[in-house]
Amino acid sequence: MGSVSHTDNGPPPAVTTTARGRAADTSRGEQTRQAIVASAVRLFGEVGYEKTTMRAIAADAGVSVGNAYYYFPAKEALVSEFYLDLQREHLARVEPVLASGASFGDRLAAILREGIAVWSPHHAFAGRFIGIAAVPGSPVSPFSDESAEARALATSIFQRLVDTTEVKMDPQLRARLPQLLWLAQLGLVVYWVHDGTPGQRRTRKVVELAVPYLEYLVGASRLKIFKPLTTRGLTLLDTLWPAG
């Protein structure tokens, strides 16, 4: 409190801050920001989260420690940049999968497999990352406002998958399925992080088993006998996670 030189400290407004990303900005500040992000992402990937010190990031980016804190409120905030990087790659890999005319199950499995493939090199790091993501207030939490965009992006993948599938299912389930699949993916990630088998082999096995099971369940939802199961499940989901 009581800074004289500028009344409000926080991320700079810059030239053109579009709703998503900050593509068109070549100002000095943005260049510095990018340099810090680049160093942080590289070092996180190379030596892990803990061993990467803020001093090392700053030195690598050619700036002072304090300067890094001008752009990012905490070391944790830099993690979300790392996260975004990987999510962008996942999205790129998933695009051709969605476009392919493969079945619901095959495409779902492919989406999950690509996600694992993208994260695979950072399995150890992810262990620390999940610890940060799990705490409610954290901006990296999958439920946080800050993650709203990333969350929407992820669900949109499943939305497109559901919209372009020929599988018959309960219409109410169809409306909620993208979110359910996102939740399932979240669970898979948690499982993957804790998977100590070499190459996370077991997680891959789980995908191969769980996807056909899900496909079976989804298809079963339109049968009369499964109606109460479906309806009550959706009611529960609506309490758990209202709105749509």
Next chain:
Amino acid sequence: MGSVSHTDNGPPPAVTTTARGRAADTSRGEQTRQAIVASAVRLFGEVGYEKTTMRAIAADAGVSVGNAYYYFPAKEALVSEFYLDLQREHLARVEPVLASGASFGDRLAAILREGIAVWSPHHAFAGRFIGIAAVPGSPVSPFSDESAEARALATSIFQRLVDTTEVKMDPQLRARLPQLLWLAQLGLVVYWVHDGTPGQRRTRKVVELAVPYLEYLVGASRLKIFKPLTTRGLTLLDTLWPAG
């Protein structure tokens, strides 16, 4: 490395270290240990995890900072003592519930409600706690070796619940149900931690809705039409979490 005075630093062997707990030990070391735990647990509960410094814990316990580290490898390790405290209370509250002749659903709901009640005063703290518990290597992780005893204790509650219920169900499901319920409880805790509604009202609502649903599902498992659903689900579970 190269301490002269003692060859091995780590928790002291003490007089009688029983497999579970360390009940019968009144040696000097154990008294110090207890004092540190008492101070830590109290301070964690009063001012939260972050705001409780190791210096404060040591001062409150009347020992030096270094001495606290003689008994506990890290601040995180003290959290598990706090956790154990609450779990013991949960167990005590659950005992009469199990003994009551109430239905499967009513007793399950009561068990979950008591768990929430025990943790309720520490909702804010739990947010930080889950961040520690979520990281794979952590001794506080519900999947860690260190938590094996606590895990066994928790599943034993559900084991007793399942063993004393009159509800008819698939026998293979019955064998796995205690572990499934433990998993469900884990999920509930994660949900509760992220529940920002006043008094975690929504989590309580979820319990009221989810328990009858579970009861319905369990009962349905013995029907022929649900066999493939049950069997495939159990196969998946066996991949996810082998052994019994």
Next chain:
DNA sequence: ACAGCAAGTTGAACACGTTCAAGTGGAGTG
């Protein structure tokens, strides 16, 4: 008694994340 020894204890020191008062520089204005 007394030496020997290990459990127990100490507090200074270290590295880290984070903060902040004090600068610097370059674009806009007269």
Next chain:
DNA sequence: CACTCCACTTGAACGTGTTCAACTTGCTGT
């Protein structure tokens, strides 16, 4: 050109968790 202003930058300093070499204490065997 000089002046002002503010986005940007700096590095020392703070509080934290953690480590460690040195010290103290009480027991055990002789």
